[in-house]
Amino acid sequence: MDTTRLTTETLPSGDPLDITSELFFTKTGLDQDAVAAAVQGALTGADDGELYLEERHSEMLVFDDGRMKSSSYDNSSGFGLRSIAGEAHGYAHSGDVTLDAIKRAGETVRAVTSGYNGSLALPPKAGGNRALYTARNPLEATAFGDKVELLQDIDAYARAADPLVKQVTVSTAASWQAIRIIRPDGQQVADIRPLVRLNVAVVLEKDGRMESGSSGAGGRVMMDQWMDPQVWKAEVHEAIRVARVNLDSVPAPAGEMEVALGAGWPGVMLHEAVGHGLEGDFNRKGTSLFSGRVGEQVAAKGVTVVDDGTMEDRRGSITIDDEGTPSARNVLIEDGILKGYMQDRQNARLMGVDPTGNGRRESYAHTPMPRMTNTFMLNGDYSQDEIVASIKKGIFAVNFGGGQVDITSGKFVFSASEAYMVENGKIGAPVKGATLIGNGPDAMGKISMIGNDLALDNGIGTCGKAGQGVPVGVGQPTLKMGGITIGGTETA
Numbered sequence: 001m002d003t004t005r006l007t008t009e010t011l012p013s014g015d016p017l018d019i020t021s022e023l024f025f026t027k028t029g030l031d032q033d034a035v036a037a038a039v040q041g042a043l044t045g046a047d048d049g050e051l052y053l054e055e056r057h058s059e060m061l062v063f064d065d066g067r068m069k070s071s072s073y074d075n076s077s078g079f080g081l082r083s084i085a086g087e088a089h090g091y092a093h094s095g096d097v098t099l100d101a102i103k104r105a106g107e108t109v110r111a112v113t114s115g116y117n118g119s120l121a122l123p124p125k126a127g128g129n130r131a132l133y134t135a136r137n138p139l140e141a142t143a144f145g146d147k148v149e150l151l152q153d154i155d156a157y158a159r160a161a162d163p164l165v166k167q168v169t170v171s172t173a174a175s176w177q178a179i180r181i182i183r184p185d186g187q188q189v190a191d192i193r194p195l196v197r198l199n200v201a202v203v204l205e206k207d208g209r210m211e212s213g214s215s216g217a218g219g220r221v222m223m224d225q226w227m228d229p230q231v232w233k234a235e236v237h238e239a240i241r242v243a244r245v246n247l248d249s250v251p252a253p254a255g256e257m258e259v260a261l262g263a264g265w266p267g268v269m270l271h272e273a274v275g276h277g278l279e280g281d282f283n284r285k286g287t288s289l290f291s292g293r294v295g296e297q298v299a300a301k302g303v304t305v306v307d308d309g310t311m312e313d314r315r316g317s318i319t320i321d322d323e324g325t326p327s328a329r330n331v332l333i334e335d336g337i338l339k340g341y342m343q344d345r346q347n348a349r350l351m352g353v354d355p356t357g358n359g360r361r362e363s364y365a366h367t368p369m370p371r372m373t374n375t376f377m378l379n380g381d382y383s384q385d386e387i388v389a390s391i392k393k394g395i396f397a398v399n400f401g402g403g404q405v406d407i408t409s410g411k412f413v414f415s416a417s418e419a420y421m422v423e424n425g426k427i428g429a430p431v432k433g434a435t436l437i438g439n440g441p442d443a444m445g446k447i448s449m450i451g452n453d454l455a456l457d458n459g460i461g462t463c464g465k466a467g468q469g470v471p472v473g474v475g476q477p478t479l480k481m482g483g484i485t486i487g488g489t490e491t492a
Contacts, residue, residue: 016190016319019135020180024053024097034099036182039081042106043184047118048084048345049109050323051182053097054364058175059139063151065167066159073139078364083109084346085116093365121349123187124325132310132317132327133220135192137176142223147172150227158202158236164247165240166210167203172196174223181324189324195219195315195471197460198226200235204243213243218459219313242399242418245430252419252434252488258394259436259484260387260422264455265399267474271375272405273412273440274305276465278332279358279370280347282407289410289441290338298338299444302380305333307342309357309373315459316374316473323359323368330356332375333444344370362468372463374473380450384478387449389425395434395486396420396427410440413487435487443481451478 025032035051043049055077062069079102080093090112092105151170158168177193197218203210215238217226226232261269282288290298299305309318309327318327323345331339343351344359347370360371388396396419403414414436421428456475463472 014135016135016178016192017180017188019192020053020178020190023055023178024180028097030097030099035102036186038099038102038106039182040184040186042081042109043083043120045113045117046083046085046120046184047349048121049082049184051102052080052082052322052361052364053180053182054078055178056175056363057137057139058173060171060173061147061151062169062171063155064169066155068148068151079105080361080364080367081105081109082367083112085112085118087350088112089346089367091367120185121345123183123185124189124320124323124345124355126187126189132312132319133194134222136194136222138174138194138196138222139176142227146227147223150232153229154200154232154236157233158200158240161236162204162240162244164204164206164244165202166205169201171199172223173218179322181322183324187324189320191319193220193318194222196221196223198223198232198235199460200232200239202239202243204240204247206247209247211243211246211249213239213241213246215239215242216458216460219315220317221313245418246432249430249432252395252431252486253421254486254488256483256485258391259481259486260391260394260396261476261479261481262396262398263384263451263453263478264475265457266397267376267457267476268400268461269403269412269414269436270305270377270476271372271461271463271472271474272403272414273410273438274444275307275372275375276405276407277410277440278341279372280341280343280351281370283341284347284351287408289408290341293338294340296338297336298441299333299336300447301336302450303333303336303444303447304331304378305375306331306378307358307372307375311374311473314374314456314473315461315471316372318357318360318373321357321359321368322361323355325355325357325359327357327373330358342370342372344368360470362470366468369466369468371465371470372472374456374475376454376456376473376475377450377477377479379452379454379477382449382451384451384453387451387478387480388422388427390449390480391422391425394422395431396422397434397436405440410442411438412440413437431488433488437485437487443484446481446483447479448482449480453477
């Protein structure tokens with residue numbers, strides 16, 4: 001495929017099927033009927049499978065140290081052909097989107113069905129989802145020169161906004177992804193996915209001490225809203241605020257104590273410590289602590305966790321997943337009771353349940369697997385003030401940096417990027433170096449108060465699993481947990 005011809009300026013607007021027909025067939029001369037026949041022939045005898053066509057445009061601009069540090073643009077296209085036989089699958093992919101390449105891929109994936117006579121699964125339910133985001137291309141919607149000027153303006157403003165600012169890094173990222181899925185039964189579905197992100201990071205220096213702060217936002221939208229000075233200035237001031245808090249921080253205490261988690265991005269702990277453990281592949285294989293526990297109490301009463309891929313313009317939203325199943329709002333835990341898992345088609349069939357619209361992949365070069373979309377906890381009854389006031393001695397973790405979890409054991413470690421001491425219900429000094437250490441299901445059982453201030457993150461999350469990254473959303477209200485181990489440099 002000659003990708004130099006594939007610009008989006010002249011594509012039809014509206015229906016993703018129309019757009020991808022023009023993109024993958026009309027512009028390239030690829031015969032749609034011949035491709036469908038090749039897919040059908042390659043997957044004869046399989047239980048399931050599909051041809052996944054993808055075209056992606058992506059751009060990233062980085063302004064650092066007072067100048068344009070990097071400017072990158074990528075235009076890639078390719079296909080992935082998958083054949084599923086029981087628990088096995090065959091997969092072949094290529095950046096050469098031609099009929100000959102698809103037929104060669106078919107010869108490869110047929111190996112998995114040699115001597116196997118499967119029964120083709122029913123196709124995903126067609127339709128049902130409204131359009132969740134625009135089909136416009138954010139790379140083309142805003143002129144390149146305007147984006148460069150935006151970065152320059154943010155850099156200059158941040159340096160003038162606070163005399164302690166020593167370093168500023170500003171970046172924008174944008175992508176436009178078109179996918180089309182062709183099944184052996186003839187069903188074809190498509191999706192067009194825009195994605196943008198703005199990030200501001202600063203380093204402040206005071207009396208020889210240097211600390212950093214950052215703020216970012218994004219979603220499946222255009223860059224328009226971040227071109228508004230009122231909007232991007234708010235991101236600058238938030239980054240500076242976080243850095244100033246860190247400049248005044250003291251060493252974090254260590255020991256077991258009560259912890260309050262802030263609303264919004266701290267939901268990343270829920271995502272990692274609980275969400276991954278509720279993905280279907282881990283539970284089918286029995287490697288998650290949540291395996292075989294549907295209908296059981298796995299969290300404190302009042303805890304309801306939802307994965308929702310149907311939210312308009314959200315970073316983790318998908319109209320259809322990467323197998324063609326419409327996305328859904330899936331209740332995973334309700335009032336502390338495990339209701340079900342997130343499923344792709346293969347694991348759902350093997351577990352005897354329905355797919356949930358969570359089959360996701362990074363690109364055409366990757367196979368789909370159960371992945372989260374926008375995962376969050378629903379509101380409770382308490383205000384943030386009531387939660388903080390109830391803490392005798394503990395930590396209020398307002399924001400998180402990195403973290404990791406072991407799915408099999410459920411053990412997690414998360415570092416707080418903004419946290420405060422709390423004594424006798426009063427917020428005290430900010431602390432630096434606080435890490436939260438625990439076990440996911442155990443921590444969910446220690447939730448004693450749930451706030452009424454549910455917030456979602458600002459659209460910055462990327463989830464990694466088995467070497468694949470996909471955009472996701474997280475969220476939660478303010479929470480109180482008892483008996484969480486805090487790793488720090490001072491004894492509590």
